[in-house]
Amino acid sequence: MTSTVANPLAVIAELTHRCPLHCAYCSNPLELQTRSSELSTQDWSRVFREAAALGVLQADFTGGEPLTRPDILDLIRAARAAGLYVNLITSGLPLDESRLESLVQAGLDHFQLSFQGAREEIAQEICSTKSHAQKLRVLEWLKRHRVAVTLNFVIHRRNNDQLPEMLALAESSSASRVEFANVQYYGWAFVNRDALLPTREQLTQSIDFLKKAQERLAGKIKVEYVVPDYYAKYPKPCMGGWGRKLMLITPNGDALPCHAARVIPGLSFENVKNRGLREIWEASDSFQKFRAESWMQEPCKTCDRRGLDFGGCRCQAFLLAADATATDPVCSLSPQRPKVDAILAGINSRGAGINPPSDASLTKPAWLYRPNPS
Amino acid sequence: MSIDFESRPRLAPGCRMNEKTQQPRTLLMPERALRLNGPSLEIVERCDGKHTVMQIITELQHLYAKAELAKVEQDILGYLALLQKERALDFEL
Numbered sequence: 001m002t003s004t005v006a007n008p009l010a011v012i013a014e015l016t017h018r019c020p021l022h023c024a025y026c027s028n029p030l031e032l033q034t035r036s037s038e039l040s041t042q043d044w045s046r047v048f049r050e051a052a053a054l055g056v057l058q059a060d061f062t063g064g065e066p067l068t069r070p071d072i073l074d075l076i077r078a079a080r081a082a083g084l085y086v087n088l089i090t091s092g093l094p095l096d097e098s099r100l101e102s103l104v105q106a107g108l109d110h111f112q113l114s115f116q117g118a119r120e121e122i123a124q125e126i127c128s129t130k131s132h133a134q135k136l137r138v139l140e141w142l143k144r145h146r147v148a149v150t151l152n153f154v155i156h157r158r159n160n161d162q163l164p165e166m167l168a169l170a171e172s173s174s175a176s177r178v179e180f181a182n183v184q185y186y187g188w189a190f191v192n193r194d195a196l197l198p199t200r201e202q203l204t205q206s207i208d209f210l211k212k213a214q215e216r217l218a219g220k221i222k223v224e225y226v227v228p229d230y231y232a233k234y235p236k237p238c239m240g241g242w243g244r245k246l247m248l249i250t251p252n253g254d255a256l257p258c259h260a261a262r263v264i265p266g267l268s269f270e271n272v273k274n275r276g277l278r279e280i281w282e283a284s285d286s287f288q289k290f291r292a293e294s295w296m297q298e299p300c301k302t303c304d305r306r307g308l309d310f311g312g313c314r315c316q317a318f319l320l321a322a323d324a325t326a327t328d329p330v331c332s333l334s335p336q337r338p339k340v341d342a343i344l345a346g347i348n349s350r351g352a353g354i355n356p357p358s359d360a361s362l363t364k365p366a367w368l369y370r371p372n373p374s
Numbered sequence: 375m376s377i378d379f380e381s382r383p384r385l386a387p388g389c390r391m392n393e394k395t396q397q398p399r400t401l402l403m404p405e406r407a408l409r410l411n412g413p414s415l416e417i418v419e420r421c422d423g424k425h426t427v428m429q430i431i432t433e434l435q436h437l438y439a440k441a442e443l444a445k446v447e448q449d450i451l452g453y454l455a456l457l458q459k460e461r462a463l464d465f466e467l
Contacts, residue, residue: 109388148404
């Protein structure tokens, strides 16, 4: 048993894959898990206790839509009783004000409301459901409850130009944080990538806009920005490094080092019904696989940045270079970088379709929408 | 961002200490956690909406009587500014 492994800081609890939305960039895998395979309340409660014993500080309740779990209040109470800080990442759809009040009373610490854009039309295009008006109602209810609020805007080519409206929405709410997170290209987003990637011009404008917003709102609202890493010079330290900070539990109890880990061939995952969390974290093959540096190839192997970004994302290396041990191809030092540049050149030569003609049916991309599992 | 000495800092919604039984004592907040010990713990425990900034300074100057008064004040203001930047504090008047 390796006792030198630092403990995880957060557990991402994918409580369910069921969701009333069908977002074209959903981070869930293409193969969604069904309701009948979901962990029970008791299973999750044990996972929270084991996580806290392992040194985990925070539980991120996500999905799918976590509010589709009828036992959501019990799950919040169980995580709080274990000593965890509870984040809820939600579309706000299966919610009314009395249920919101119950969530806060059960001990919810942080309410993260996800937005598809600043207006109903774009939201409906992305998630194939009417949802925006409900989110605006939730924002009003949140003003009356003592809970941390973050607005999560998922950014891409089709809504990048609504950034000022999104920021105004955050400023008119009780949010202490707002995230503008560009889509990361895995799962459904990878399939729909060519319709989602922003142009270089959009990226430059948004960086400039959000830098000013950060300065103006310092001490009032924390403005976070996640760039699309295809445009970055160096890769992101994905998940804070493989098996270094985070652990994701899928609805059926499989423990994964990240959302997309299932795309990597040859990896098998332990299930929390059969193994303790500590054993999975410290000793399972999947968590060990890319944890140290022995798997690295050049240029990572001798790179000064390998302790900063850990070679970038393993899943992206597989998706773009067909080799999970390669340097993340978004890295400017990667021999595979020309592949990413070719993708970007395709986007930037075609133009963004920022100002579509009034007949949206002519320009609306042929989205592949995520279904709702049974 | 300037800090009013008469304002009463209070942990913002969704920002709280872990339980007294949990070690190390940690300030939990959205997407972040800060380990607290010594002076940082003494400061955060007084961010209760009752102590003014001035009172926190005075109490810590007593507590750390060997330290230079101005240095204690400067450190406290620096730490409160850091927490404010993290949106971990509301300042009530």
